Amino acid sequence: MTTNTAFKIDNVSFRYDGGDEGASVHNINLSGERGQVILLVGESGSGKTTITELLNGLVPHFHEGSLQGKAYVEDLDVADTELFRISQHVGSVFQNPRSQFFTTDTTNELAFACENQGIPREEIINRINLISRDLEIDELLDRSVFQLSGGERQRIACAAASTIEPSIFVLDEPSSNLDMEAIAQLQRVITRWKEEGKTIIIAEHRIFYLSEIVDTMAIVRNGSIERTFSGDEVRAMSNQDMRSMGLRAIKLEESGHRGSADACELAHVRITDMHFSYKGAGNVLSIDEIELPRHGIIALIGRNGAGKSTFLQCLAGLQKKARVKLEIDGETYKGQTLCDSVYMVMQDVTHQLFTESVLEEILLSMPQKDRERALSIAESLNLTEVIDRHPISLSGGQKQRVAIASAVAANRKIILYDEPTSGLDLRHMREVATLTRHMKEEGMLQIVVTHDPEFIEECCTHVLELSGGHAGLPYALDNTGVDRMYGFFRMLGNGSWAR
Numbered sequence: 001m002t003t004n005t006a007f008k009i010d011n012v013s014f015r016y017d018g019g020d021e022g023a024s025v026h027n028i029n030l031s032g033e034r035g036q037v038i039l040l041v042g043e044s045g046s047g048k049t050t051i052t053e054l055l056n057g058l059v060p061h062f063h064e065g066s067l068q069g070k071a072y073v074e075d076l077d078v079a080d081t082e083l084f085r086i087s088q089h090v091g092s093v094f095q096n097p098r099s100q101f102f103t104t105d106t107t108n109e110l111a112f113a114c115e116n117q118g119i120p121r122e123e124i125i126n127r128i129n130l131i132s133r134d135l136e137i138d139e140l141l142d143r144s145v146f147q148l149s150g151g152e153r154q155r156i157a158c159a160a161a162s163t164i165e166p167s168i169f170v171l172d173e174p175s176s177n178l179d180m181e182a183i184a185q186l187q188r189v190i191t192r193w194k195e196e197g198k199t200i201i202i203a204e205h206r207i208f209y210l211s212e213i214v215d216t217m218a219i220v221r222n223g224s225i226e227r228t229f230s231g232d233e234v235r236a237m238s239n240q241d242m243r244s245m246g247l248r249a250i251k252l253e254e255s256g257h258r259g260s261a262d263a264c265e266l267a268h269v270r271i272t273d274m275h276f277s278y279k280g281a282g283n284v285l286s287i288d289e290i291e292l293p294r295h296g297i298i299a300l301i302g303r304n305g306a307g308k309s310t311f312l313q314c315l316a317g318l319q320k321k322a323r324v325k326l327e328i329d330g331e332t333y334k335g336q337t338l339c340d341s342v343y344m345v346m347q348d349v350t351h352q353l354f355t356e357s358v359l360e361e362i363l364l365s366m367p368q369k370d371r372e373r374a375l376s377i378a379e380s381l382n383l384t385e386v387i388d389r390h391p392i393s394l395s396g397g398q399k400q401r402v403a404i405a406s407a408v409a410a411n412r413k414i415i416l417y418d419e420p421t422s423g424l425d426l427r428h429m430r431e432v433a434t435l436t437r438h439m440k441e442e443g444m445l446q447i448v449v450t451h452d453p454e455f456i457e458e459c460c461t462h463v464l465e466l467s468g469g470h471a472g473l474p475y476a477l478d479n480t481g482v483d484r485m486y487g488f489f490r491m492l493g494n495g496s497w498a499r
Contacts, residue, residue: 005033005034007071007201009030011068012029015066023047024050024065026223027224028069029225030225032201034197035195036199037190037200037214038200039216040202040218041220042219042220042247043221044205046220046222047223048220054078055170061083067079073168087166089166089168090168090169090170091164092170092171093158093170095174095176095423097156097157098145101145105143106137106142106144106156109160110127110132111163117164127165131159135189135192151182155182158189162193168198168200171190171203171204172203174202174204176423177422180451181304181494183493184209187209205423205426207242207248207249211234216230238250243255243426246427248426252453252486254457254483268291268292269293269294270290270291270326271292272288272324273289274286274311274314274322283469285314291474292447296462298447299448300312300447301485301488306467312344312447312449313344315342316339316344317342328445344417346403347420349399353402357391358388359371361391361402362377362402363409380438381408383405413444413445414445416449418449420448426454429454429458433458440461451489453486457477457485462474463485465488
């Protein structure tokens with residue numbers, strides 16, 4: 001390795017013990033210079049995470065398997081170097097920051113890695129003060145990690161990785177659970193690291209926020225690096241170029257795809273008296289009345305704290321003190337009776353799967369058990385091949401379809417989704433979009449909380465924007481509506497990315 005080379009992966013192949021071939025990698029050759037951003041892209045399960053773990057030492061020290069070839073960080077052979085020494089040079093930020101927190105408050109979290117390295121107390125305090133100022137997290141110090149938003153947890157994870165002053169940062173899907181404002185903050189942190197001469201390796205599906213700072217992009221497919229591009233080549237690409245390679249958009253702009261806006265639909269669903277506040281706080285939601293198209297796919301968007309999740313919970317009847325009335329198909333629902341008409345698909349659907357097989361899960365939702373109807377519902381959602389599988393053993397997309405099958409079996413008229421495409425690559429995002437269009441044809445009204453403009457353009461018919469607990473008028477996703485929607489997300493980024 002030259003003095004300017006921070007890491008090098010030299011013809012490495014790794015196969016996990018236990019036969020997890022999907023995540024294995026083959027003949028990987030990759031290196032990174034100081035001050036470079038290296039972006040790993042490709043479908044879920046292609047091997048991106050395994051490549052990052054070759055650098056932070058989790059492969060082979062934590063994940064056991066068969067390793068061939070050599071991986072080096074700062075001239076250290078990763079396989080022959082203890083993890084605590086590797087961690088002095090490599091800072092890691094995981095997809096879910098909560099999985100790497102070891103303390104209950106933010107300040108101690110920033111100090112934790114330094115204490116493990118035996119750094120003197122005064123030096124630790126100095127580093128925390130410096131990092132907090134540079135990464136603009138002073139207001140997050142001395143806070144409970146359990147009371148942070150997703151974006152705030154990500155900022156603390158980045159700061160905690162920074163306090164050991166590594167020369168290399170490894171990030172795995174860092175934007176998957178973030179809204180646009182938090183992504184803009186993450187972009188600023190990565191830019192600062194780059195300016196400081198750090199080397200940053202990022203496995204990611206969302207590409208647009210990295211387009212101006214990436215130096216190398218490697219496409220990983222079936223465990224191998226299929227092709228690499230320079231930063232200038234990446235910036236010259238269009239969204240269509242990216243999609244032709246199975247990747248997400250490079251620019252935050254409309255693709256030209258237009259779904260059915262249903263602007264002429266006459267039937268509507270009426271929601272009234274949606275007023276709710278948490279104890280000790282003012283009104284989180286204050287909506288007198290809104291009307292939504294009966295068979296629409298409604299994207300519910302807004303800033304952090306606008307009340308989007310609370311909106312779903314109130315409409316689903318999960319907030320007992322909520323004042324809300326729903327009028328649909330000539331019937332009125334309120335209070336606990338909302339559960340008879342509304343079904344909510346959680347972001348982590350594992351929390352709402354209870355039985356030992358897909359068939360039992362569908363039957364569980366039926367007022368009167370009907371095996372033939374359950375099998376028909378499973379077939380309509382492409383679940384026949386896994387009908388006898390345990391729901392927990394399924395992929396994320398399959399679990400999501402099982403939850404929706406339960407909603408159909410329970411004869412619900414409205415399906416609510418909370419961030420259904422977080423962390424999804426282009427193919428899997430499109431599968432979710434296809435599924436929502438199918439449910440529209442089945443007569444469902446669907447409301448989707450999302451920060452994913454590509455998904456909205458792919459399948460949604462209307463947008464409903466929340467601001468400060470109040471709802472604007474829903475607008476159709478015709479040409480003007482799509483432009484307006486993308487403008488909203490660009491505004492949240494505060495100019496961090498352009499059209």
